[in-house]
Amino acid sequence: MADPSALADSPGADSPAAEYAIRTRDLNLWYGTFQALFDVDLDIKDGIITSLIGPSGCGKSTLLRSINRIIDRLGYVRTTGSIEVLGHDVQRDDVELVQVRKQVGMVFQRPNPLPLSIRDNVIFGYRLHSGEKISKDRRDEIVEDALQQVLLWDQVKDRLGSPATALSLEEQQKLCIARLLPVKPALLLMDEPCSALDPEATSAVEELIWELRGRFTIVIVTHNMAQARRASDECVFMLMGKVIEHSPTERMFVTPTAQETSDYIEGRYG
Amino acid sequence: MDSSGAQASGTFDADRRNASWWVDRVVQALVFTGGVSAIVLIIGIFVFITGHGFGFITDHMDVGEFFTSPKWRPTSDNNPTYGALALIAGTASVTGLAMLVAVPFSLGAAIFIAEFAKGKTREVLKVLVELLAAIPSVVWGFIGLSIMNPLIIETFDVPVGLNVLNAGVILGLMAAPIMTTIAEDALKAVPEGFREAAEALGATRWQVIFKVVLPAARNGLVAAVLLGVGRGFGETMAVLMASGHSINLPTSPFDSVRALTATIAAELGETAAGSEHYQALFTLGILLFGVTFVINLTADLFIRGRRKP
Numbered sequence: 198m199a200d201p202s203a204l205a206d207s208p209g210a211d212s213p214a215a216e217y218a219i220r221t222r223d224l225n226l227w228y229g230t231f232q233a234l235f236d237v238d239l240d241i242k243d244g245i246i247t248s249l250i251g252p253s254g255c256g257k258s259t260l261l262r263s264i265n266r267i268i269d270r271l272g273y274v275r276t277t278g279s280i281e282v283l284g285h286d287v288q289r290d291d292v293e294l295v296q297v298r299k300q301v302g303m304v305f306q307r308p309n310p311l312p313l314s315i316r317d318n319v320i321f322g323y324r325l326h327s328g329e330k331i332s333k334d335r336r337d338e339i340v341e342d343a344l345q346q347v348l349l350w351d352q353v354k355d356r357l358g359s360p361a362t363a364l365s366l367e368e369q370q371k372l373c374i375a376r377l378l379p380v381k382p383a384l385l386l387m388d389e390p391c392s393a394l395d396p397e398a399t400s401a402v403e404e405l406i407w408e409l410r411g412r413f414t415i416v417i418v419t420h421n422m423a424q425a426r427r428a429s430d431e432c433v434f435m436l437m438g439k440v441i442e443h444s445p446t447e448r449m450f451v452t453p454t455a456q457e458t459s460d461y462i463e464g465r466y467g
Numbered sequence: 468m469d470s471s472g473a474q475a476s477g478t479f480d481a482d483r484r485n486a487s488w489w490v491d492r493v494v495q496a497l498v499f500t501g502g503v504s505a506i507v508l509i510i511g512i513f514v515f516i517t518g519h520g521f522g523f524i525t526d527h528m529d530v531g532e533f534f535t536s537p538k539w540r541p542t543s544d545n546n547p548t549y550g551a552l553a554l555i556a557g558t559a560s561v562t563g564l565a566m567l568v569a570v571p572f573s574l575g576a577a578i579f580i581a582e583f584a585k586g587k588t589r590e591v592l593k594v595l596v597e598l599l600a601a602i603p604s605v606v607w608g609f610i611g612l613s614i615m616n617p618l619i620i621e622t623f624d625v626p627v628g629l630n631v632l633n634a635g636v637i638l639g640l641m642a643a644p645i646m647t648t649i650a651e652d653a654l655k656a657v658p659e660g661f662r663e664a665a666e667a668l669g670a671t672r673w674q675v676i677f678k679v680v681l682p683a684a685r686n687g688l689v690a691a692v693l694l695g696v697g698r699g700f701g702e703t704m705a706v707l708m709a710s711g712h713s714i715n716l717p718t719s720p721f722d723s724v725r726a727l728t729a730t731i732a733a734e735l736g737e738t739a740a741g742s743e744h745y746q747a748l749f750t751l752g753i754l755l756f757g758v759t760f761v762i763n764l765t766a767d768l769f770i771r772g773r774r775k776p
Binding site: 265267270272294295296298299302303305307309310311312313321322325326373376377380 | 661
């Protein structure tokens with residue numbers, strides 16, 4: 198289970214809100230003058246997999262990327278409202294982004310292993326946060342453990358020193374998940390993690406995500422209805438920067454409440 | 468021109484060439500000439516230099532003396548000696564110091580422009596750096612003579628300000644812009660995805676640069692430094708003006724030295740074409756040509772080289 202007390206110095210961590218890993222209130226976001234999110238109020242439960250679905254440009258990636266504030270990289274993004282991650286408002290100016298990103302791991306659309314060896318990729322995040330020298334044995338232990346968890350160990354154990362960029366896309370994406378694990382984040386954000394993969398690789402990575410269920414709070418953006426249905430506990434349907442519906446996956450796909458949701462699910466647009 | 472009739476009967480003139488065909492041919496020929504001219508020129512220059520210097524190498528040169536003796540006395544009446552060691556040491560010391568100045572400057576500037584500066588600042592800086600690269604070397608030499616010289620005399624309390632330090636600093640400042648431009652290109656070529664990935668893992672900006680961007684750009688950065696070294700080796704006018712131009716094996720940065728290039732520039736006009744001295748100067752040219760050729764070739768291989776993490 199994700200451990201909400203990881204940021205224990207906060208008063209919010211012990212409040213009833215702790216059953217939610219992420220809560221947004223009145224979240225508005227602009228790219229320059231273009232408004233991409235409108236008054237998003239969202240409560241994402243701790244320890245489950247939540248899918249963000251909706252047509253292209255509906256703001257689901259934007260929402261995901263503002264949770265760990267990686268969206269700030271663009272430099273022309275402005276937000277109002279709040280995003281609480283494990284009880285901390287990450288929108289505040291004095292928040293330490295390094296600490297936020299330690300709690301919130303991210304998997305990107307295109308696998309983006311660093312131009313280092315497989316081993317160094319896995320240990321990269323851990324090295325950043327541990328702040329001390331790691332013994333060789335400890336390092337090998339961490340690397341093996343992480344690669345075991347993503348079911349990659351057997352394929353790569355004999356070539357840990359070779360470049361990660363030489364792996365297949367499926368292996369790269371698994372590696373990108375593996376490198377998050379030693380940091381021990383509470384949340385994993387996944388931005389269409391299978392969109393660059395072929396069907397077989399997709400099902401392998403999906404299986405892996407399902408394996409991780411329960412150990413992390415997972416938020417996954419996907420275009421793929423079937424994937425959302427297969428691989429998530431709850432679904433959030435977004436349209437034009439607004440959250441239209443948020444309900445358990447089963448209910449959303451069987452009895453959606455909003456007309457827009459059922460239109461989308463049935464493939465009338467998107 | 469009567470194609471309509473020809474086509475109607477199912478035949479056409481397959482050999483017909485119109486103006487476009489000829490234009491295409493001419494342009495192809497022109498572009499080809501442009502393309503091979505670089506090769507022709509470099510071979511031509513090499514043949515020219517070796518042709519003039521080869522007589523010295525075969526007939527007069529004492530290889531041991533050339534590389535180990537600091538006595539460059541080509542104009543001595545009874546016993547001219549051609550020891551290039553002091554000249555080689557002069558060029559090497561000036562270039563070495565220049566790199567000590569230029570590498571931190573240019574890498575710092577490149578990192579700032581590529582990773583930190585945004586929008587207008589970035590554009591203005593890039594243009595300024597490129598302008599800096601366009602300053603004629605004689606102007607740099609002038610700065611060495613008129614500003615650096617008195618400054619060095621006053622600051623370090625030495626008798627002469629035209630020395631390794633002066634020429635090294637001037638040459639470093641000269642080489643820095645081109646090195647900055649190449650290093651910045653190398654940094655910019657590092658995919659955004661790497662930075663994003665590292666940042667999402669919790670790396671600070673410095674960690675992103677130091678642990679991801681710089682290693683990923685390593686080859687391009689090495690190439691930038693090598694091209695700077697090549698520039699330093701080949702630079703003539705500024706070094707001639709700022710180095711003091713006296714034959715010395717330098718033991719401190721305050722010694723005056725003489726560079727290979729400056730020697731050729733200063734002496735070639737004074738020699739009789741085809742004389743021993745004349746040929747010896749061309750031999751210096753062969754040496755310079757060889758060294759810069761190797762440096763630039765290495766730099767090029769680095770730029771092309773596949774990164775091995």
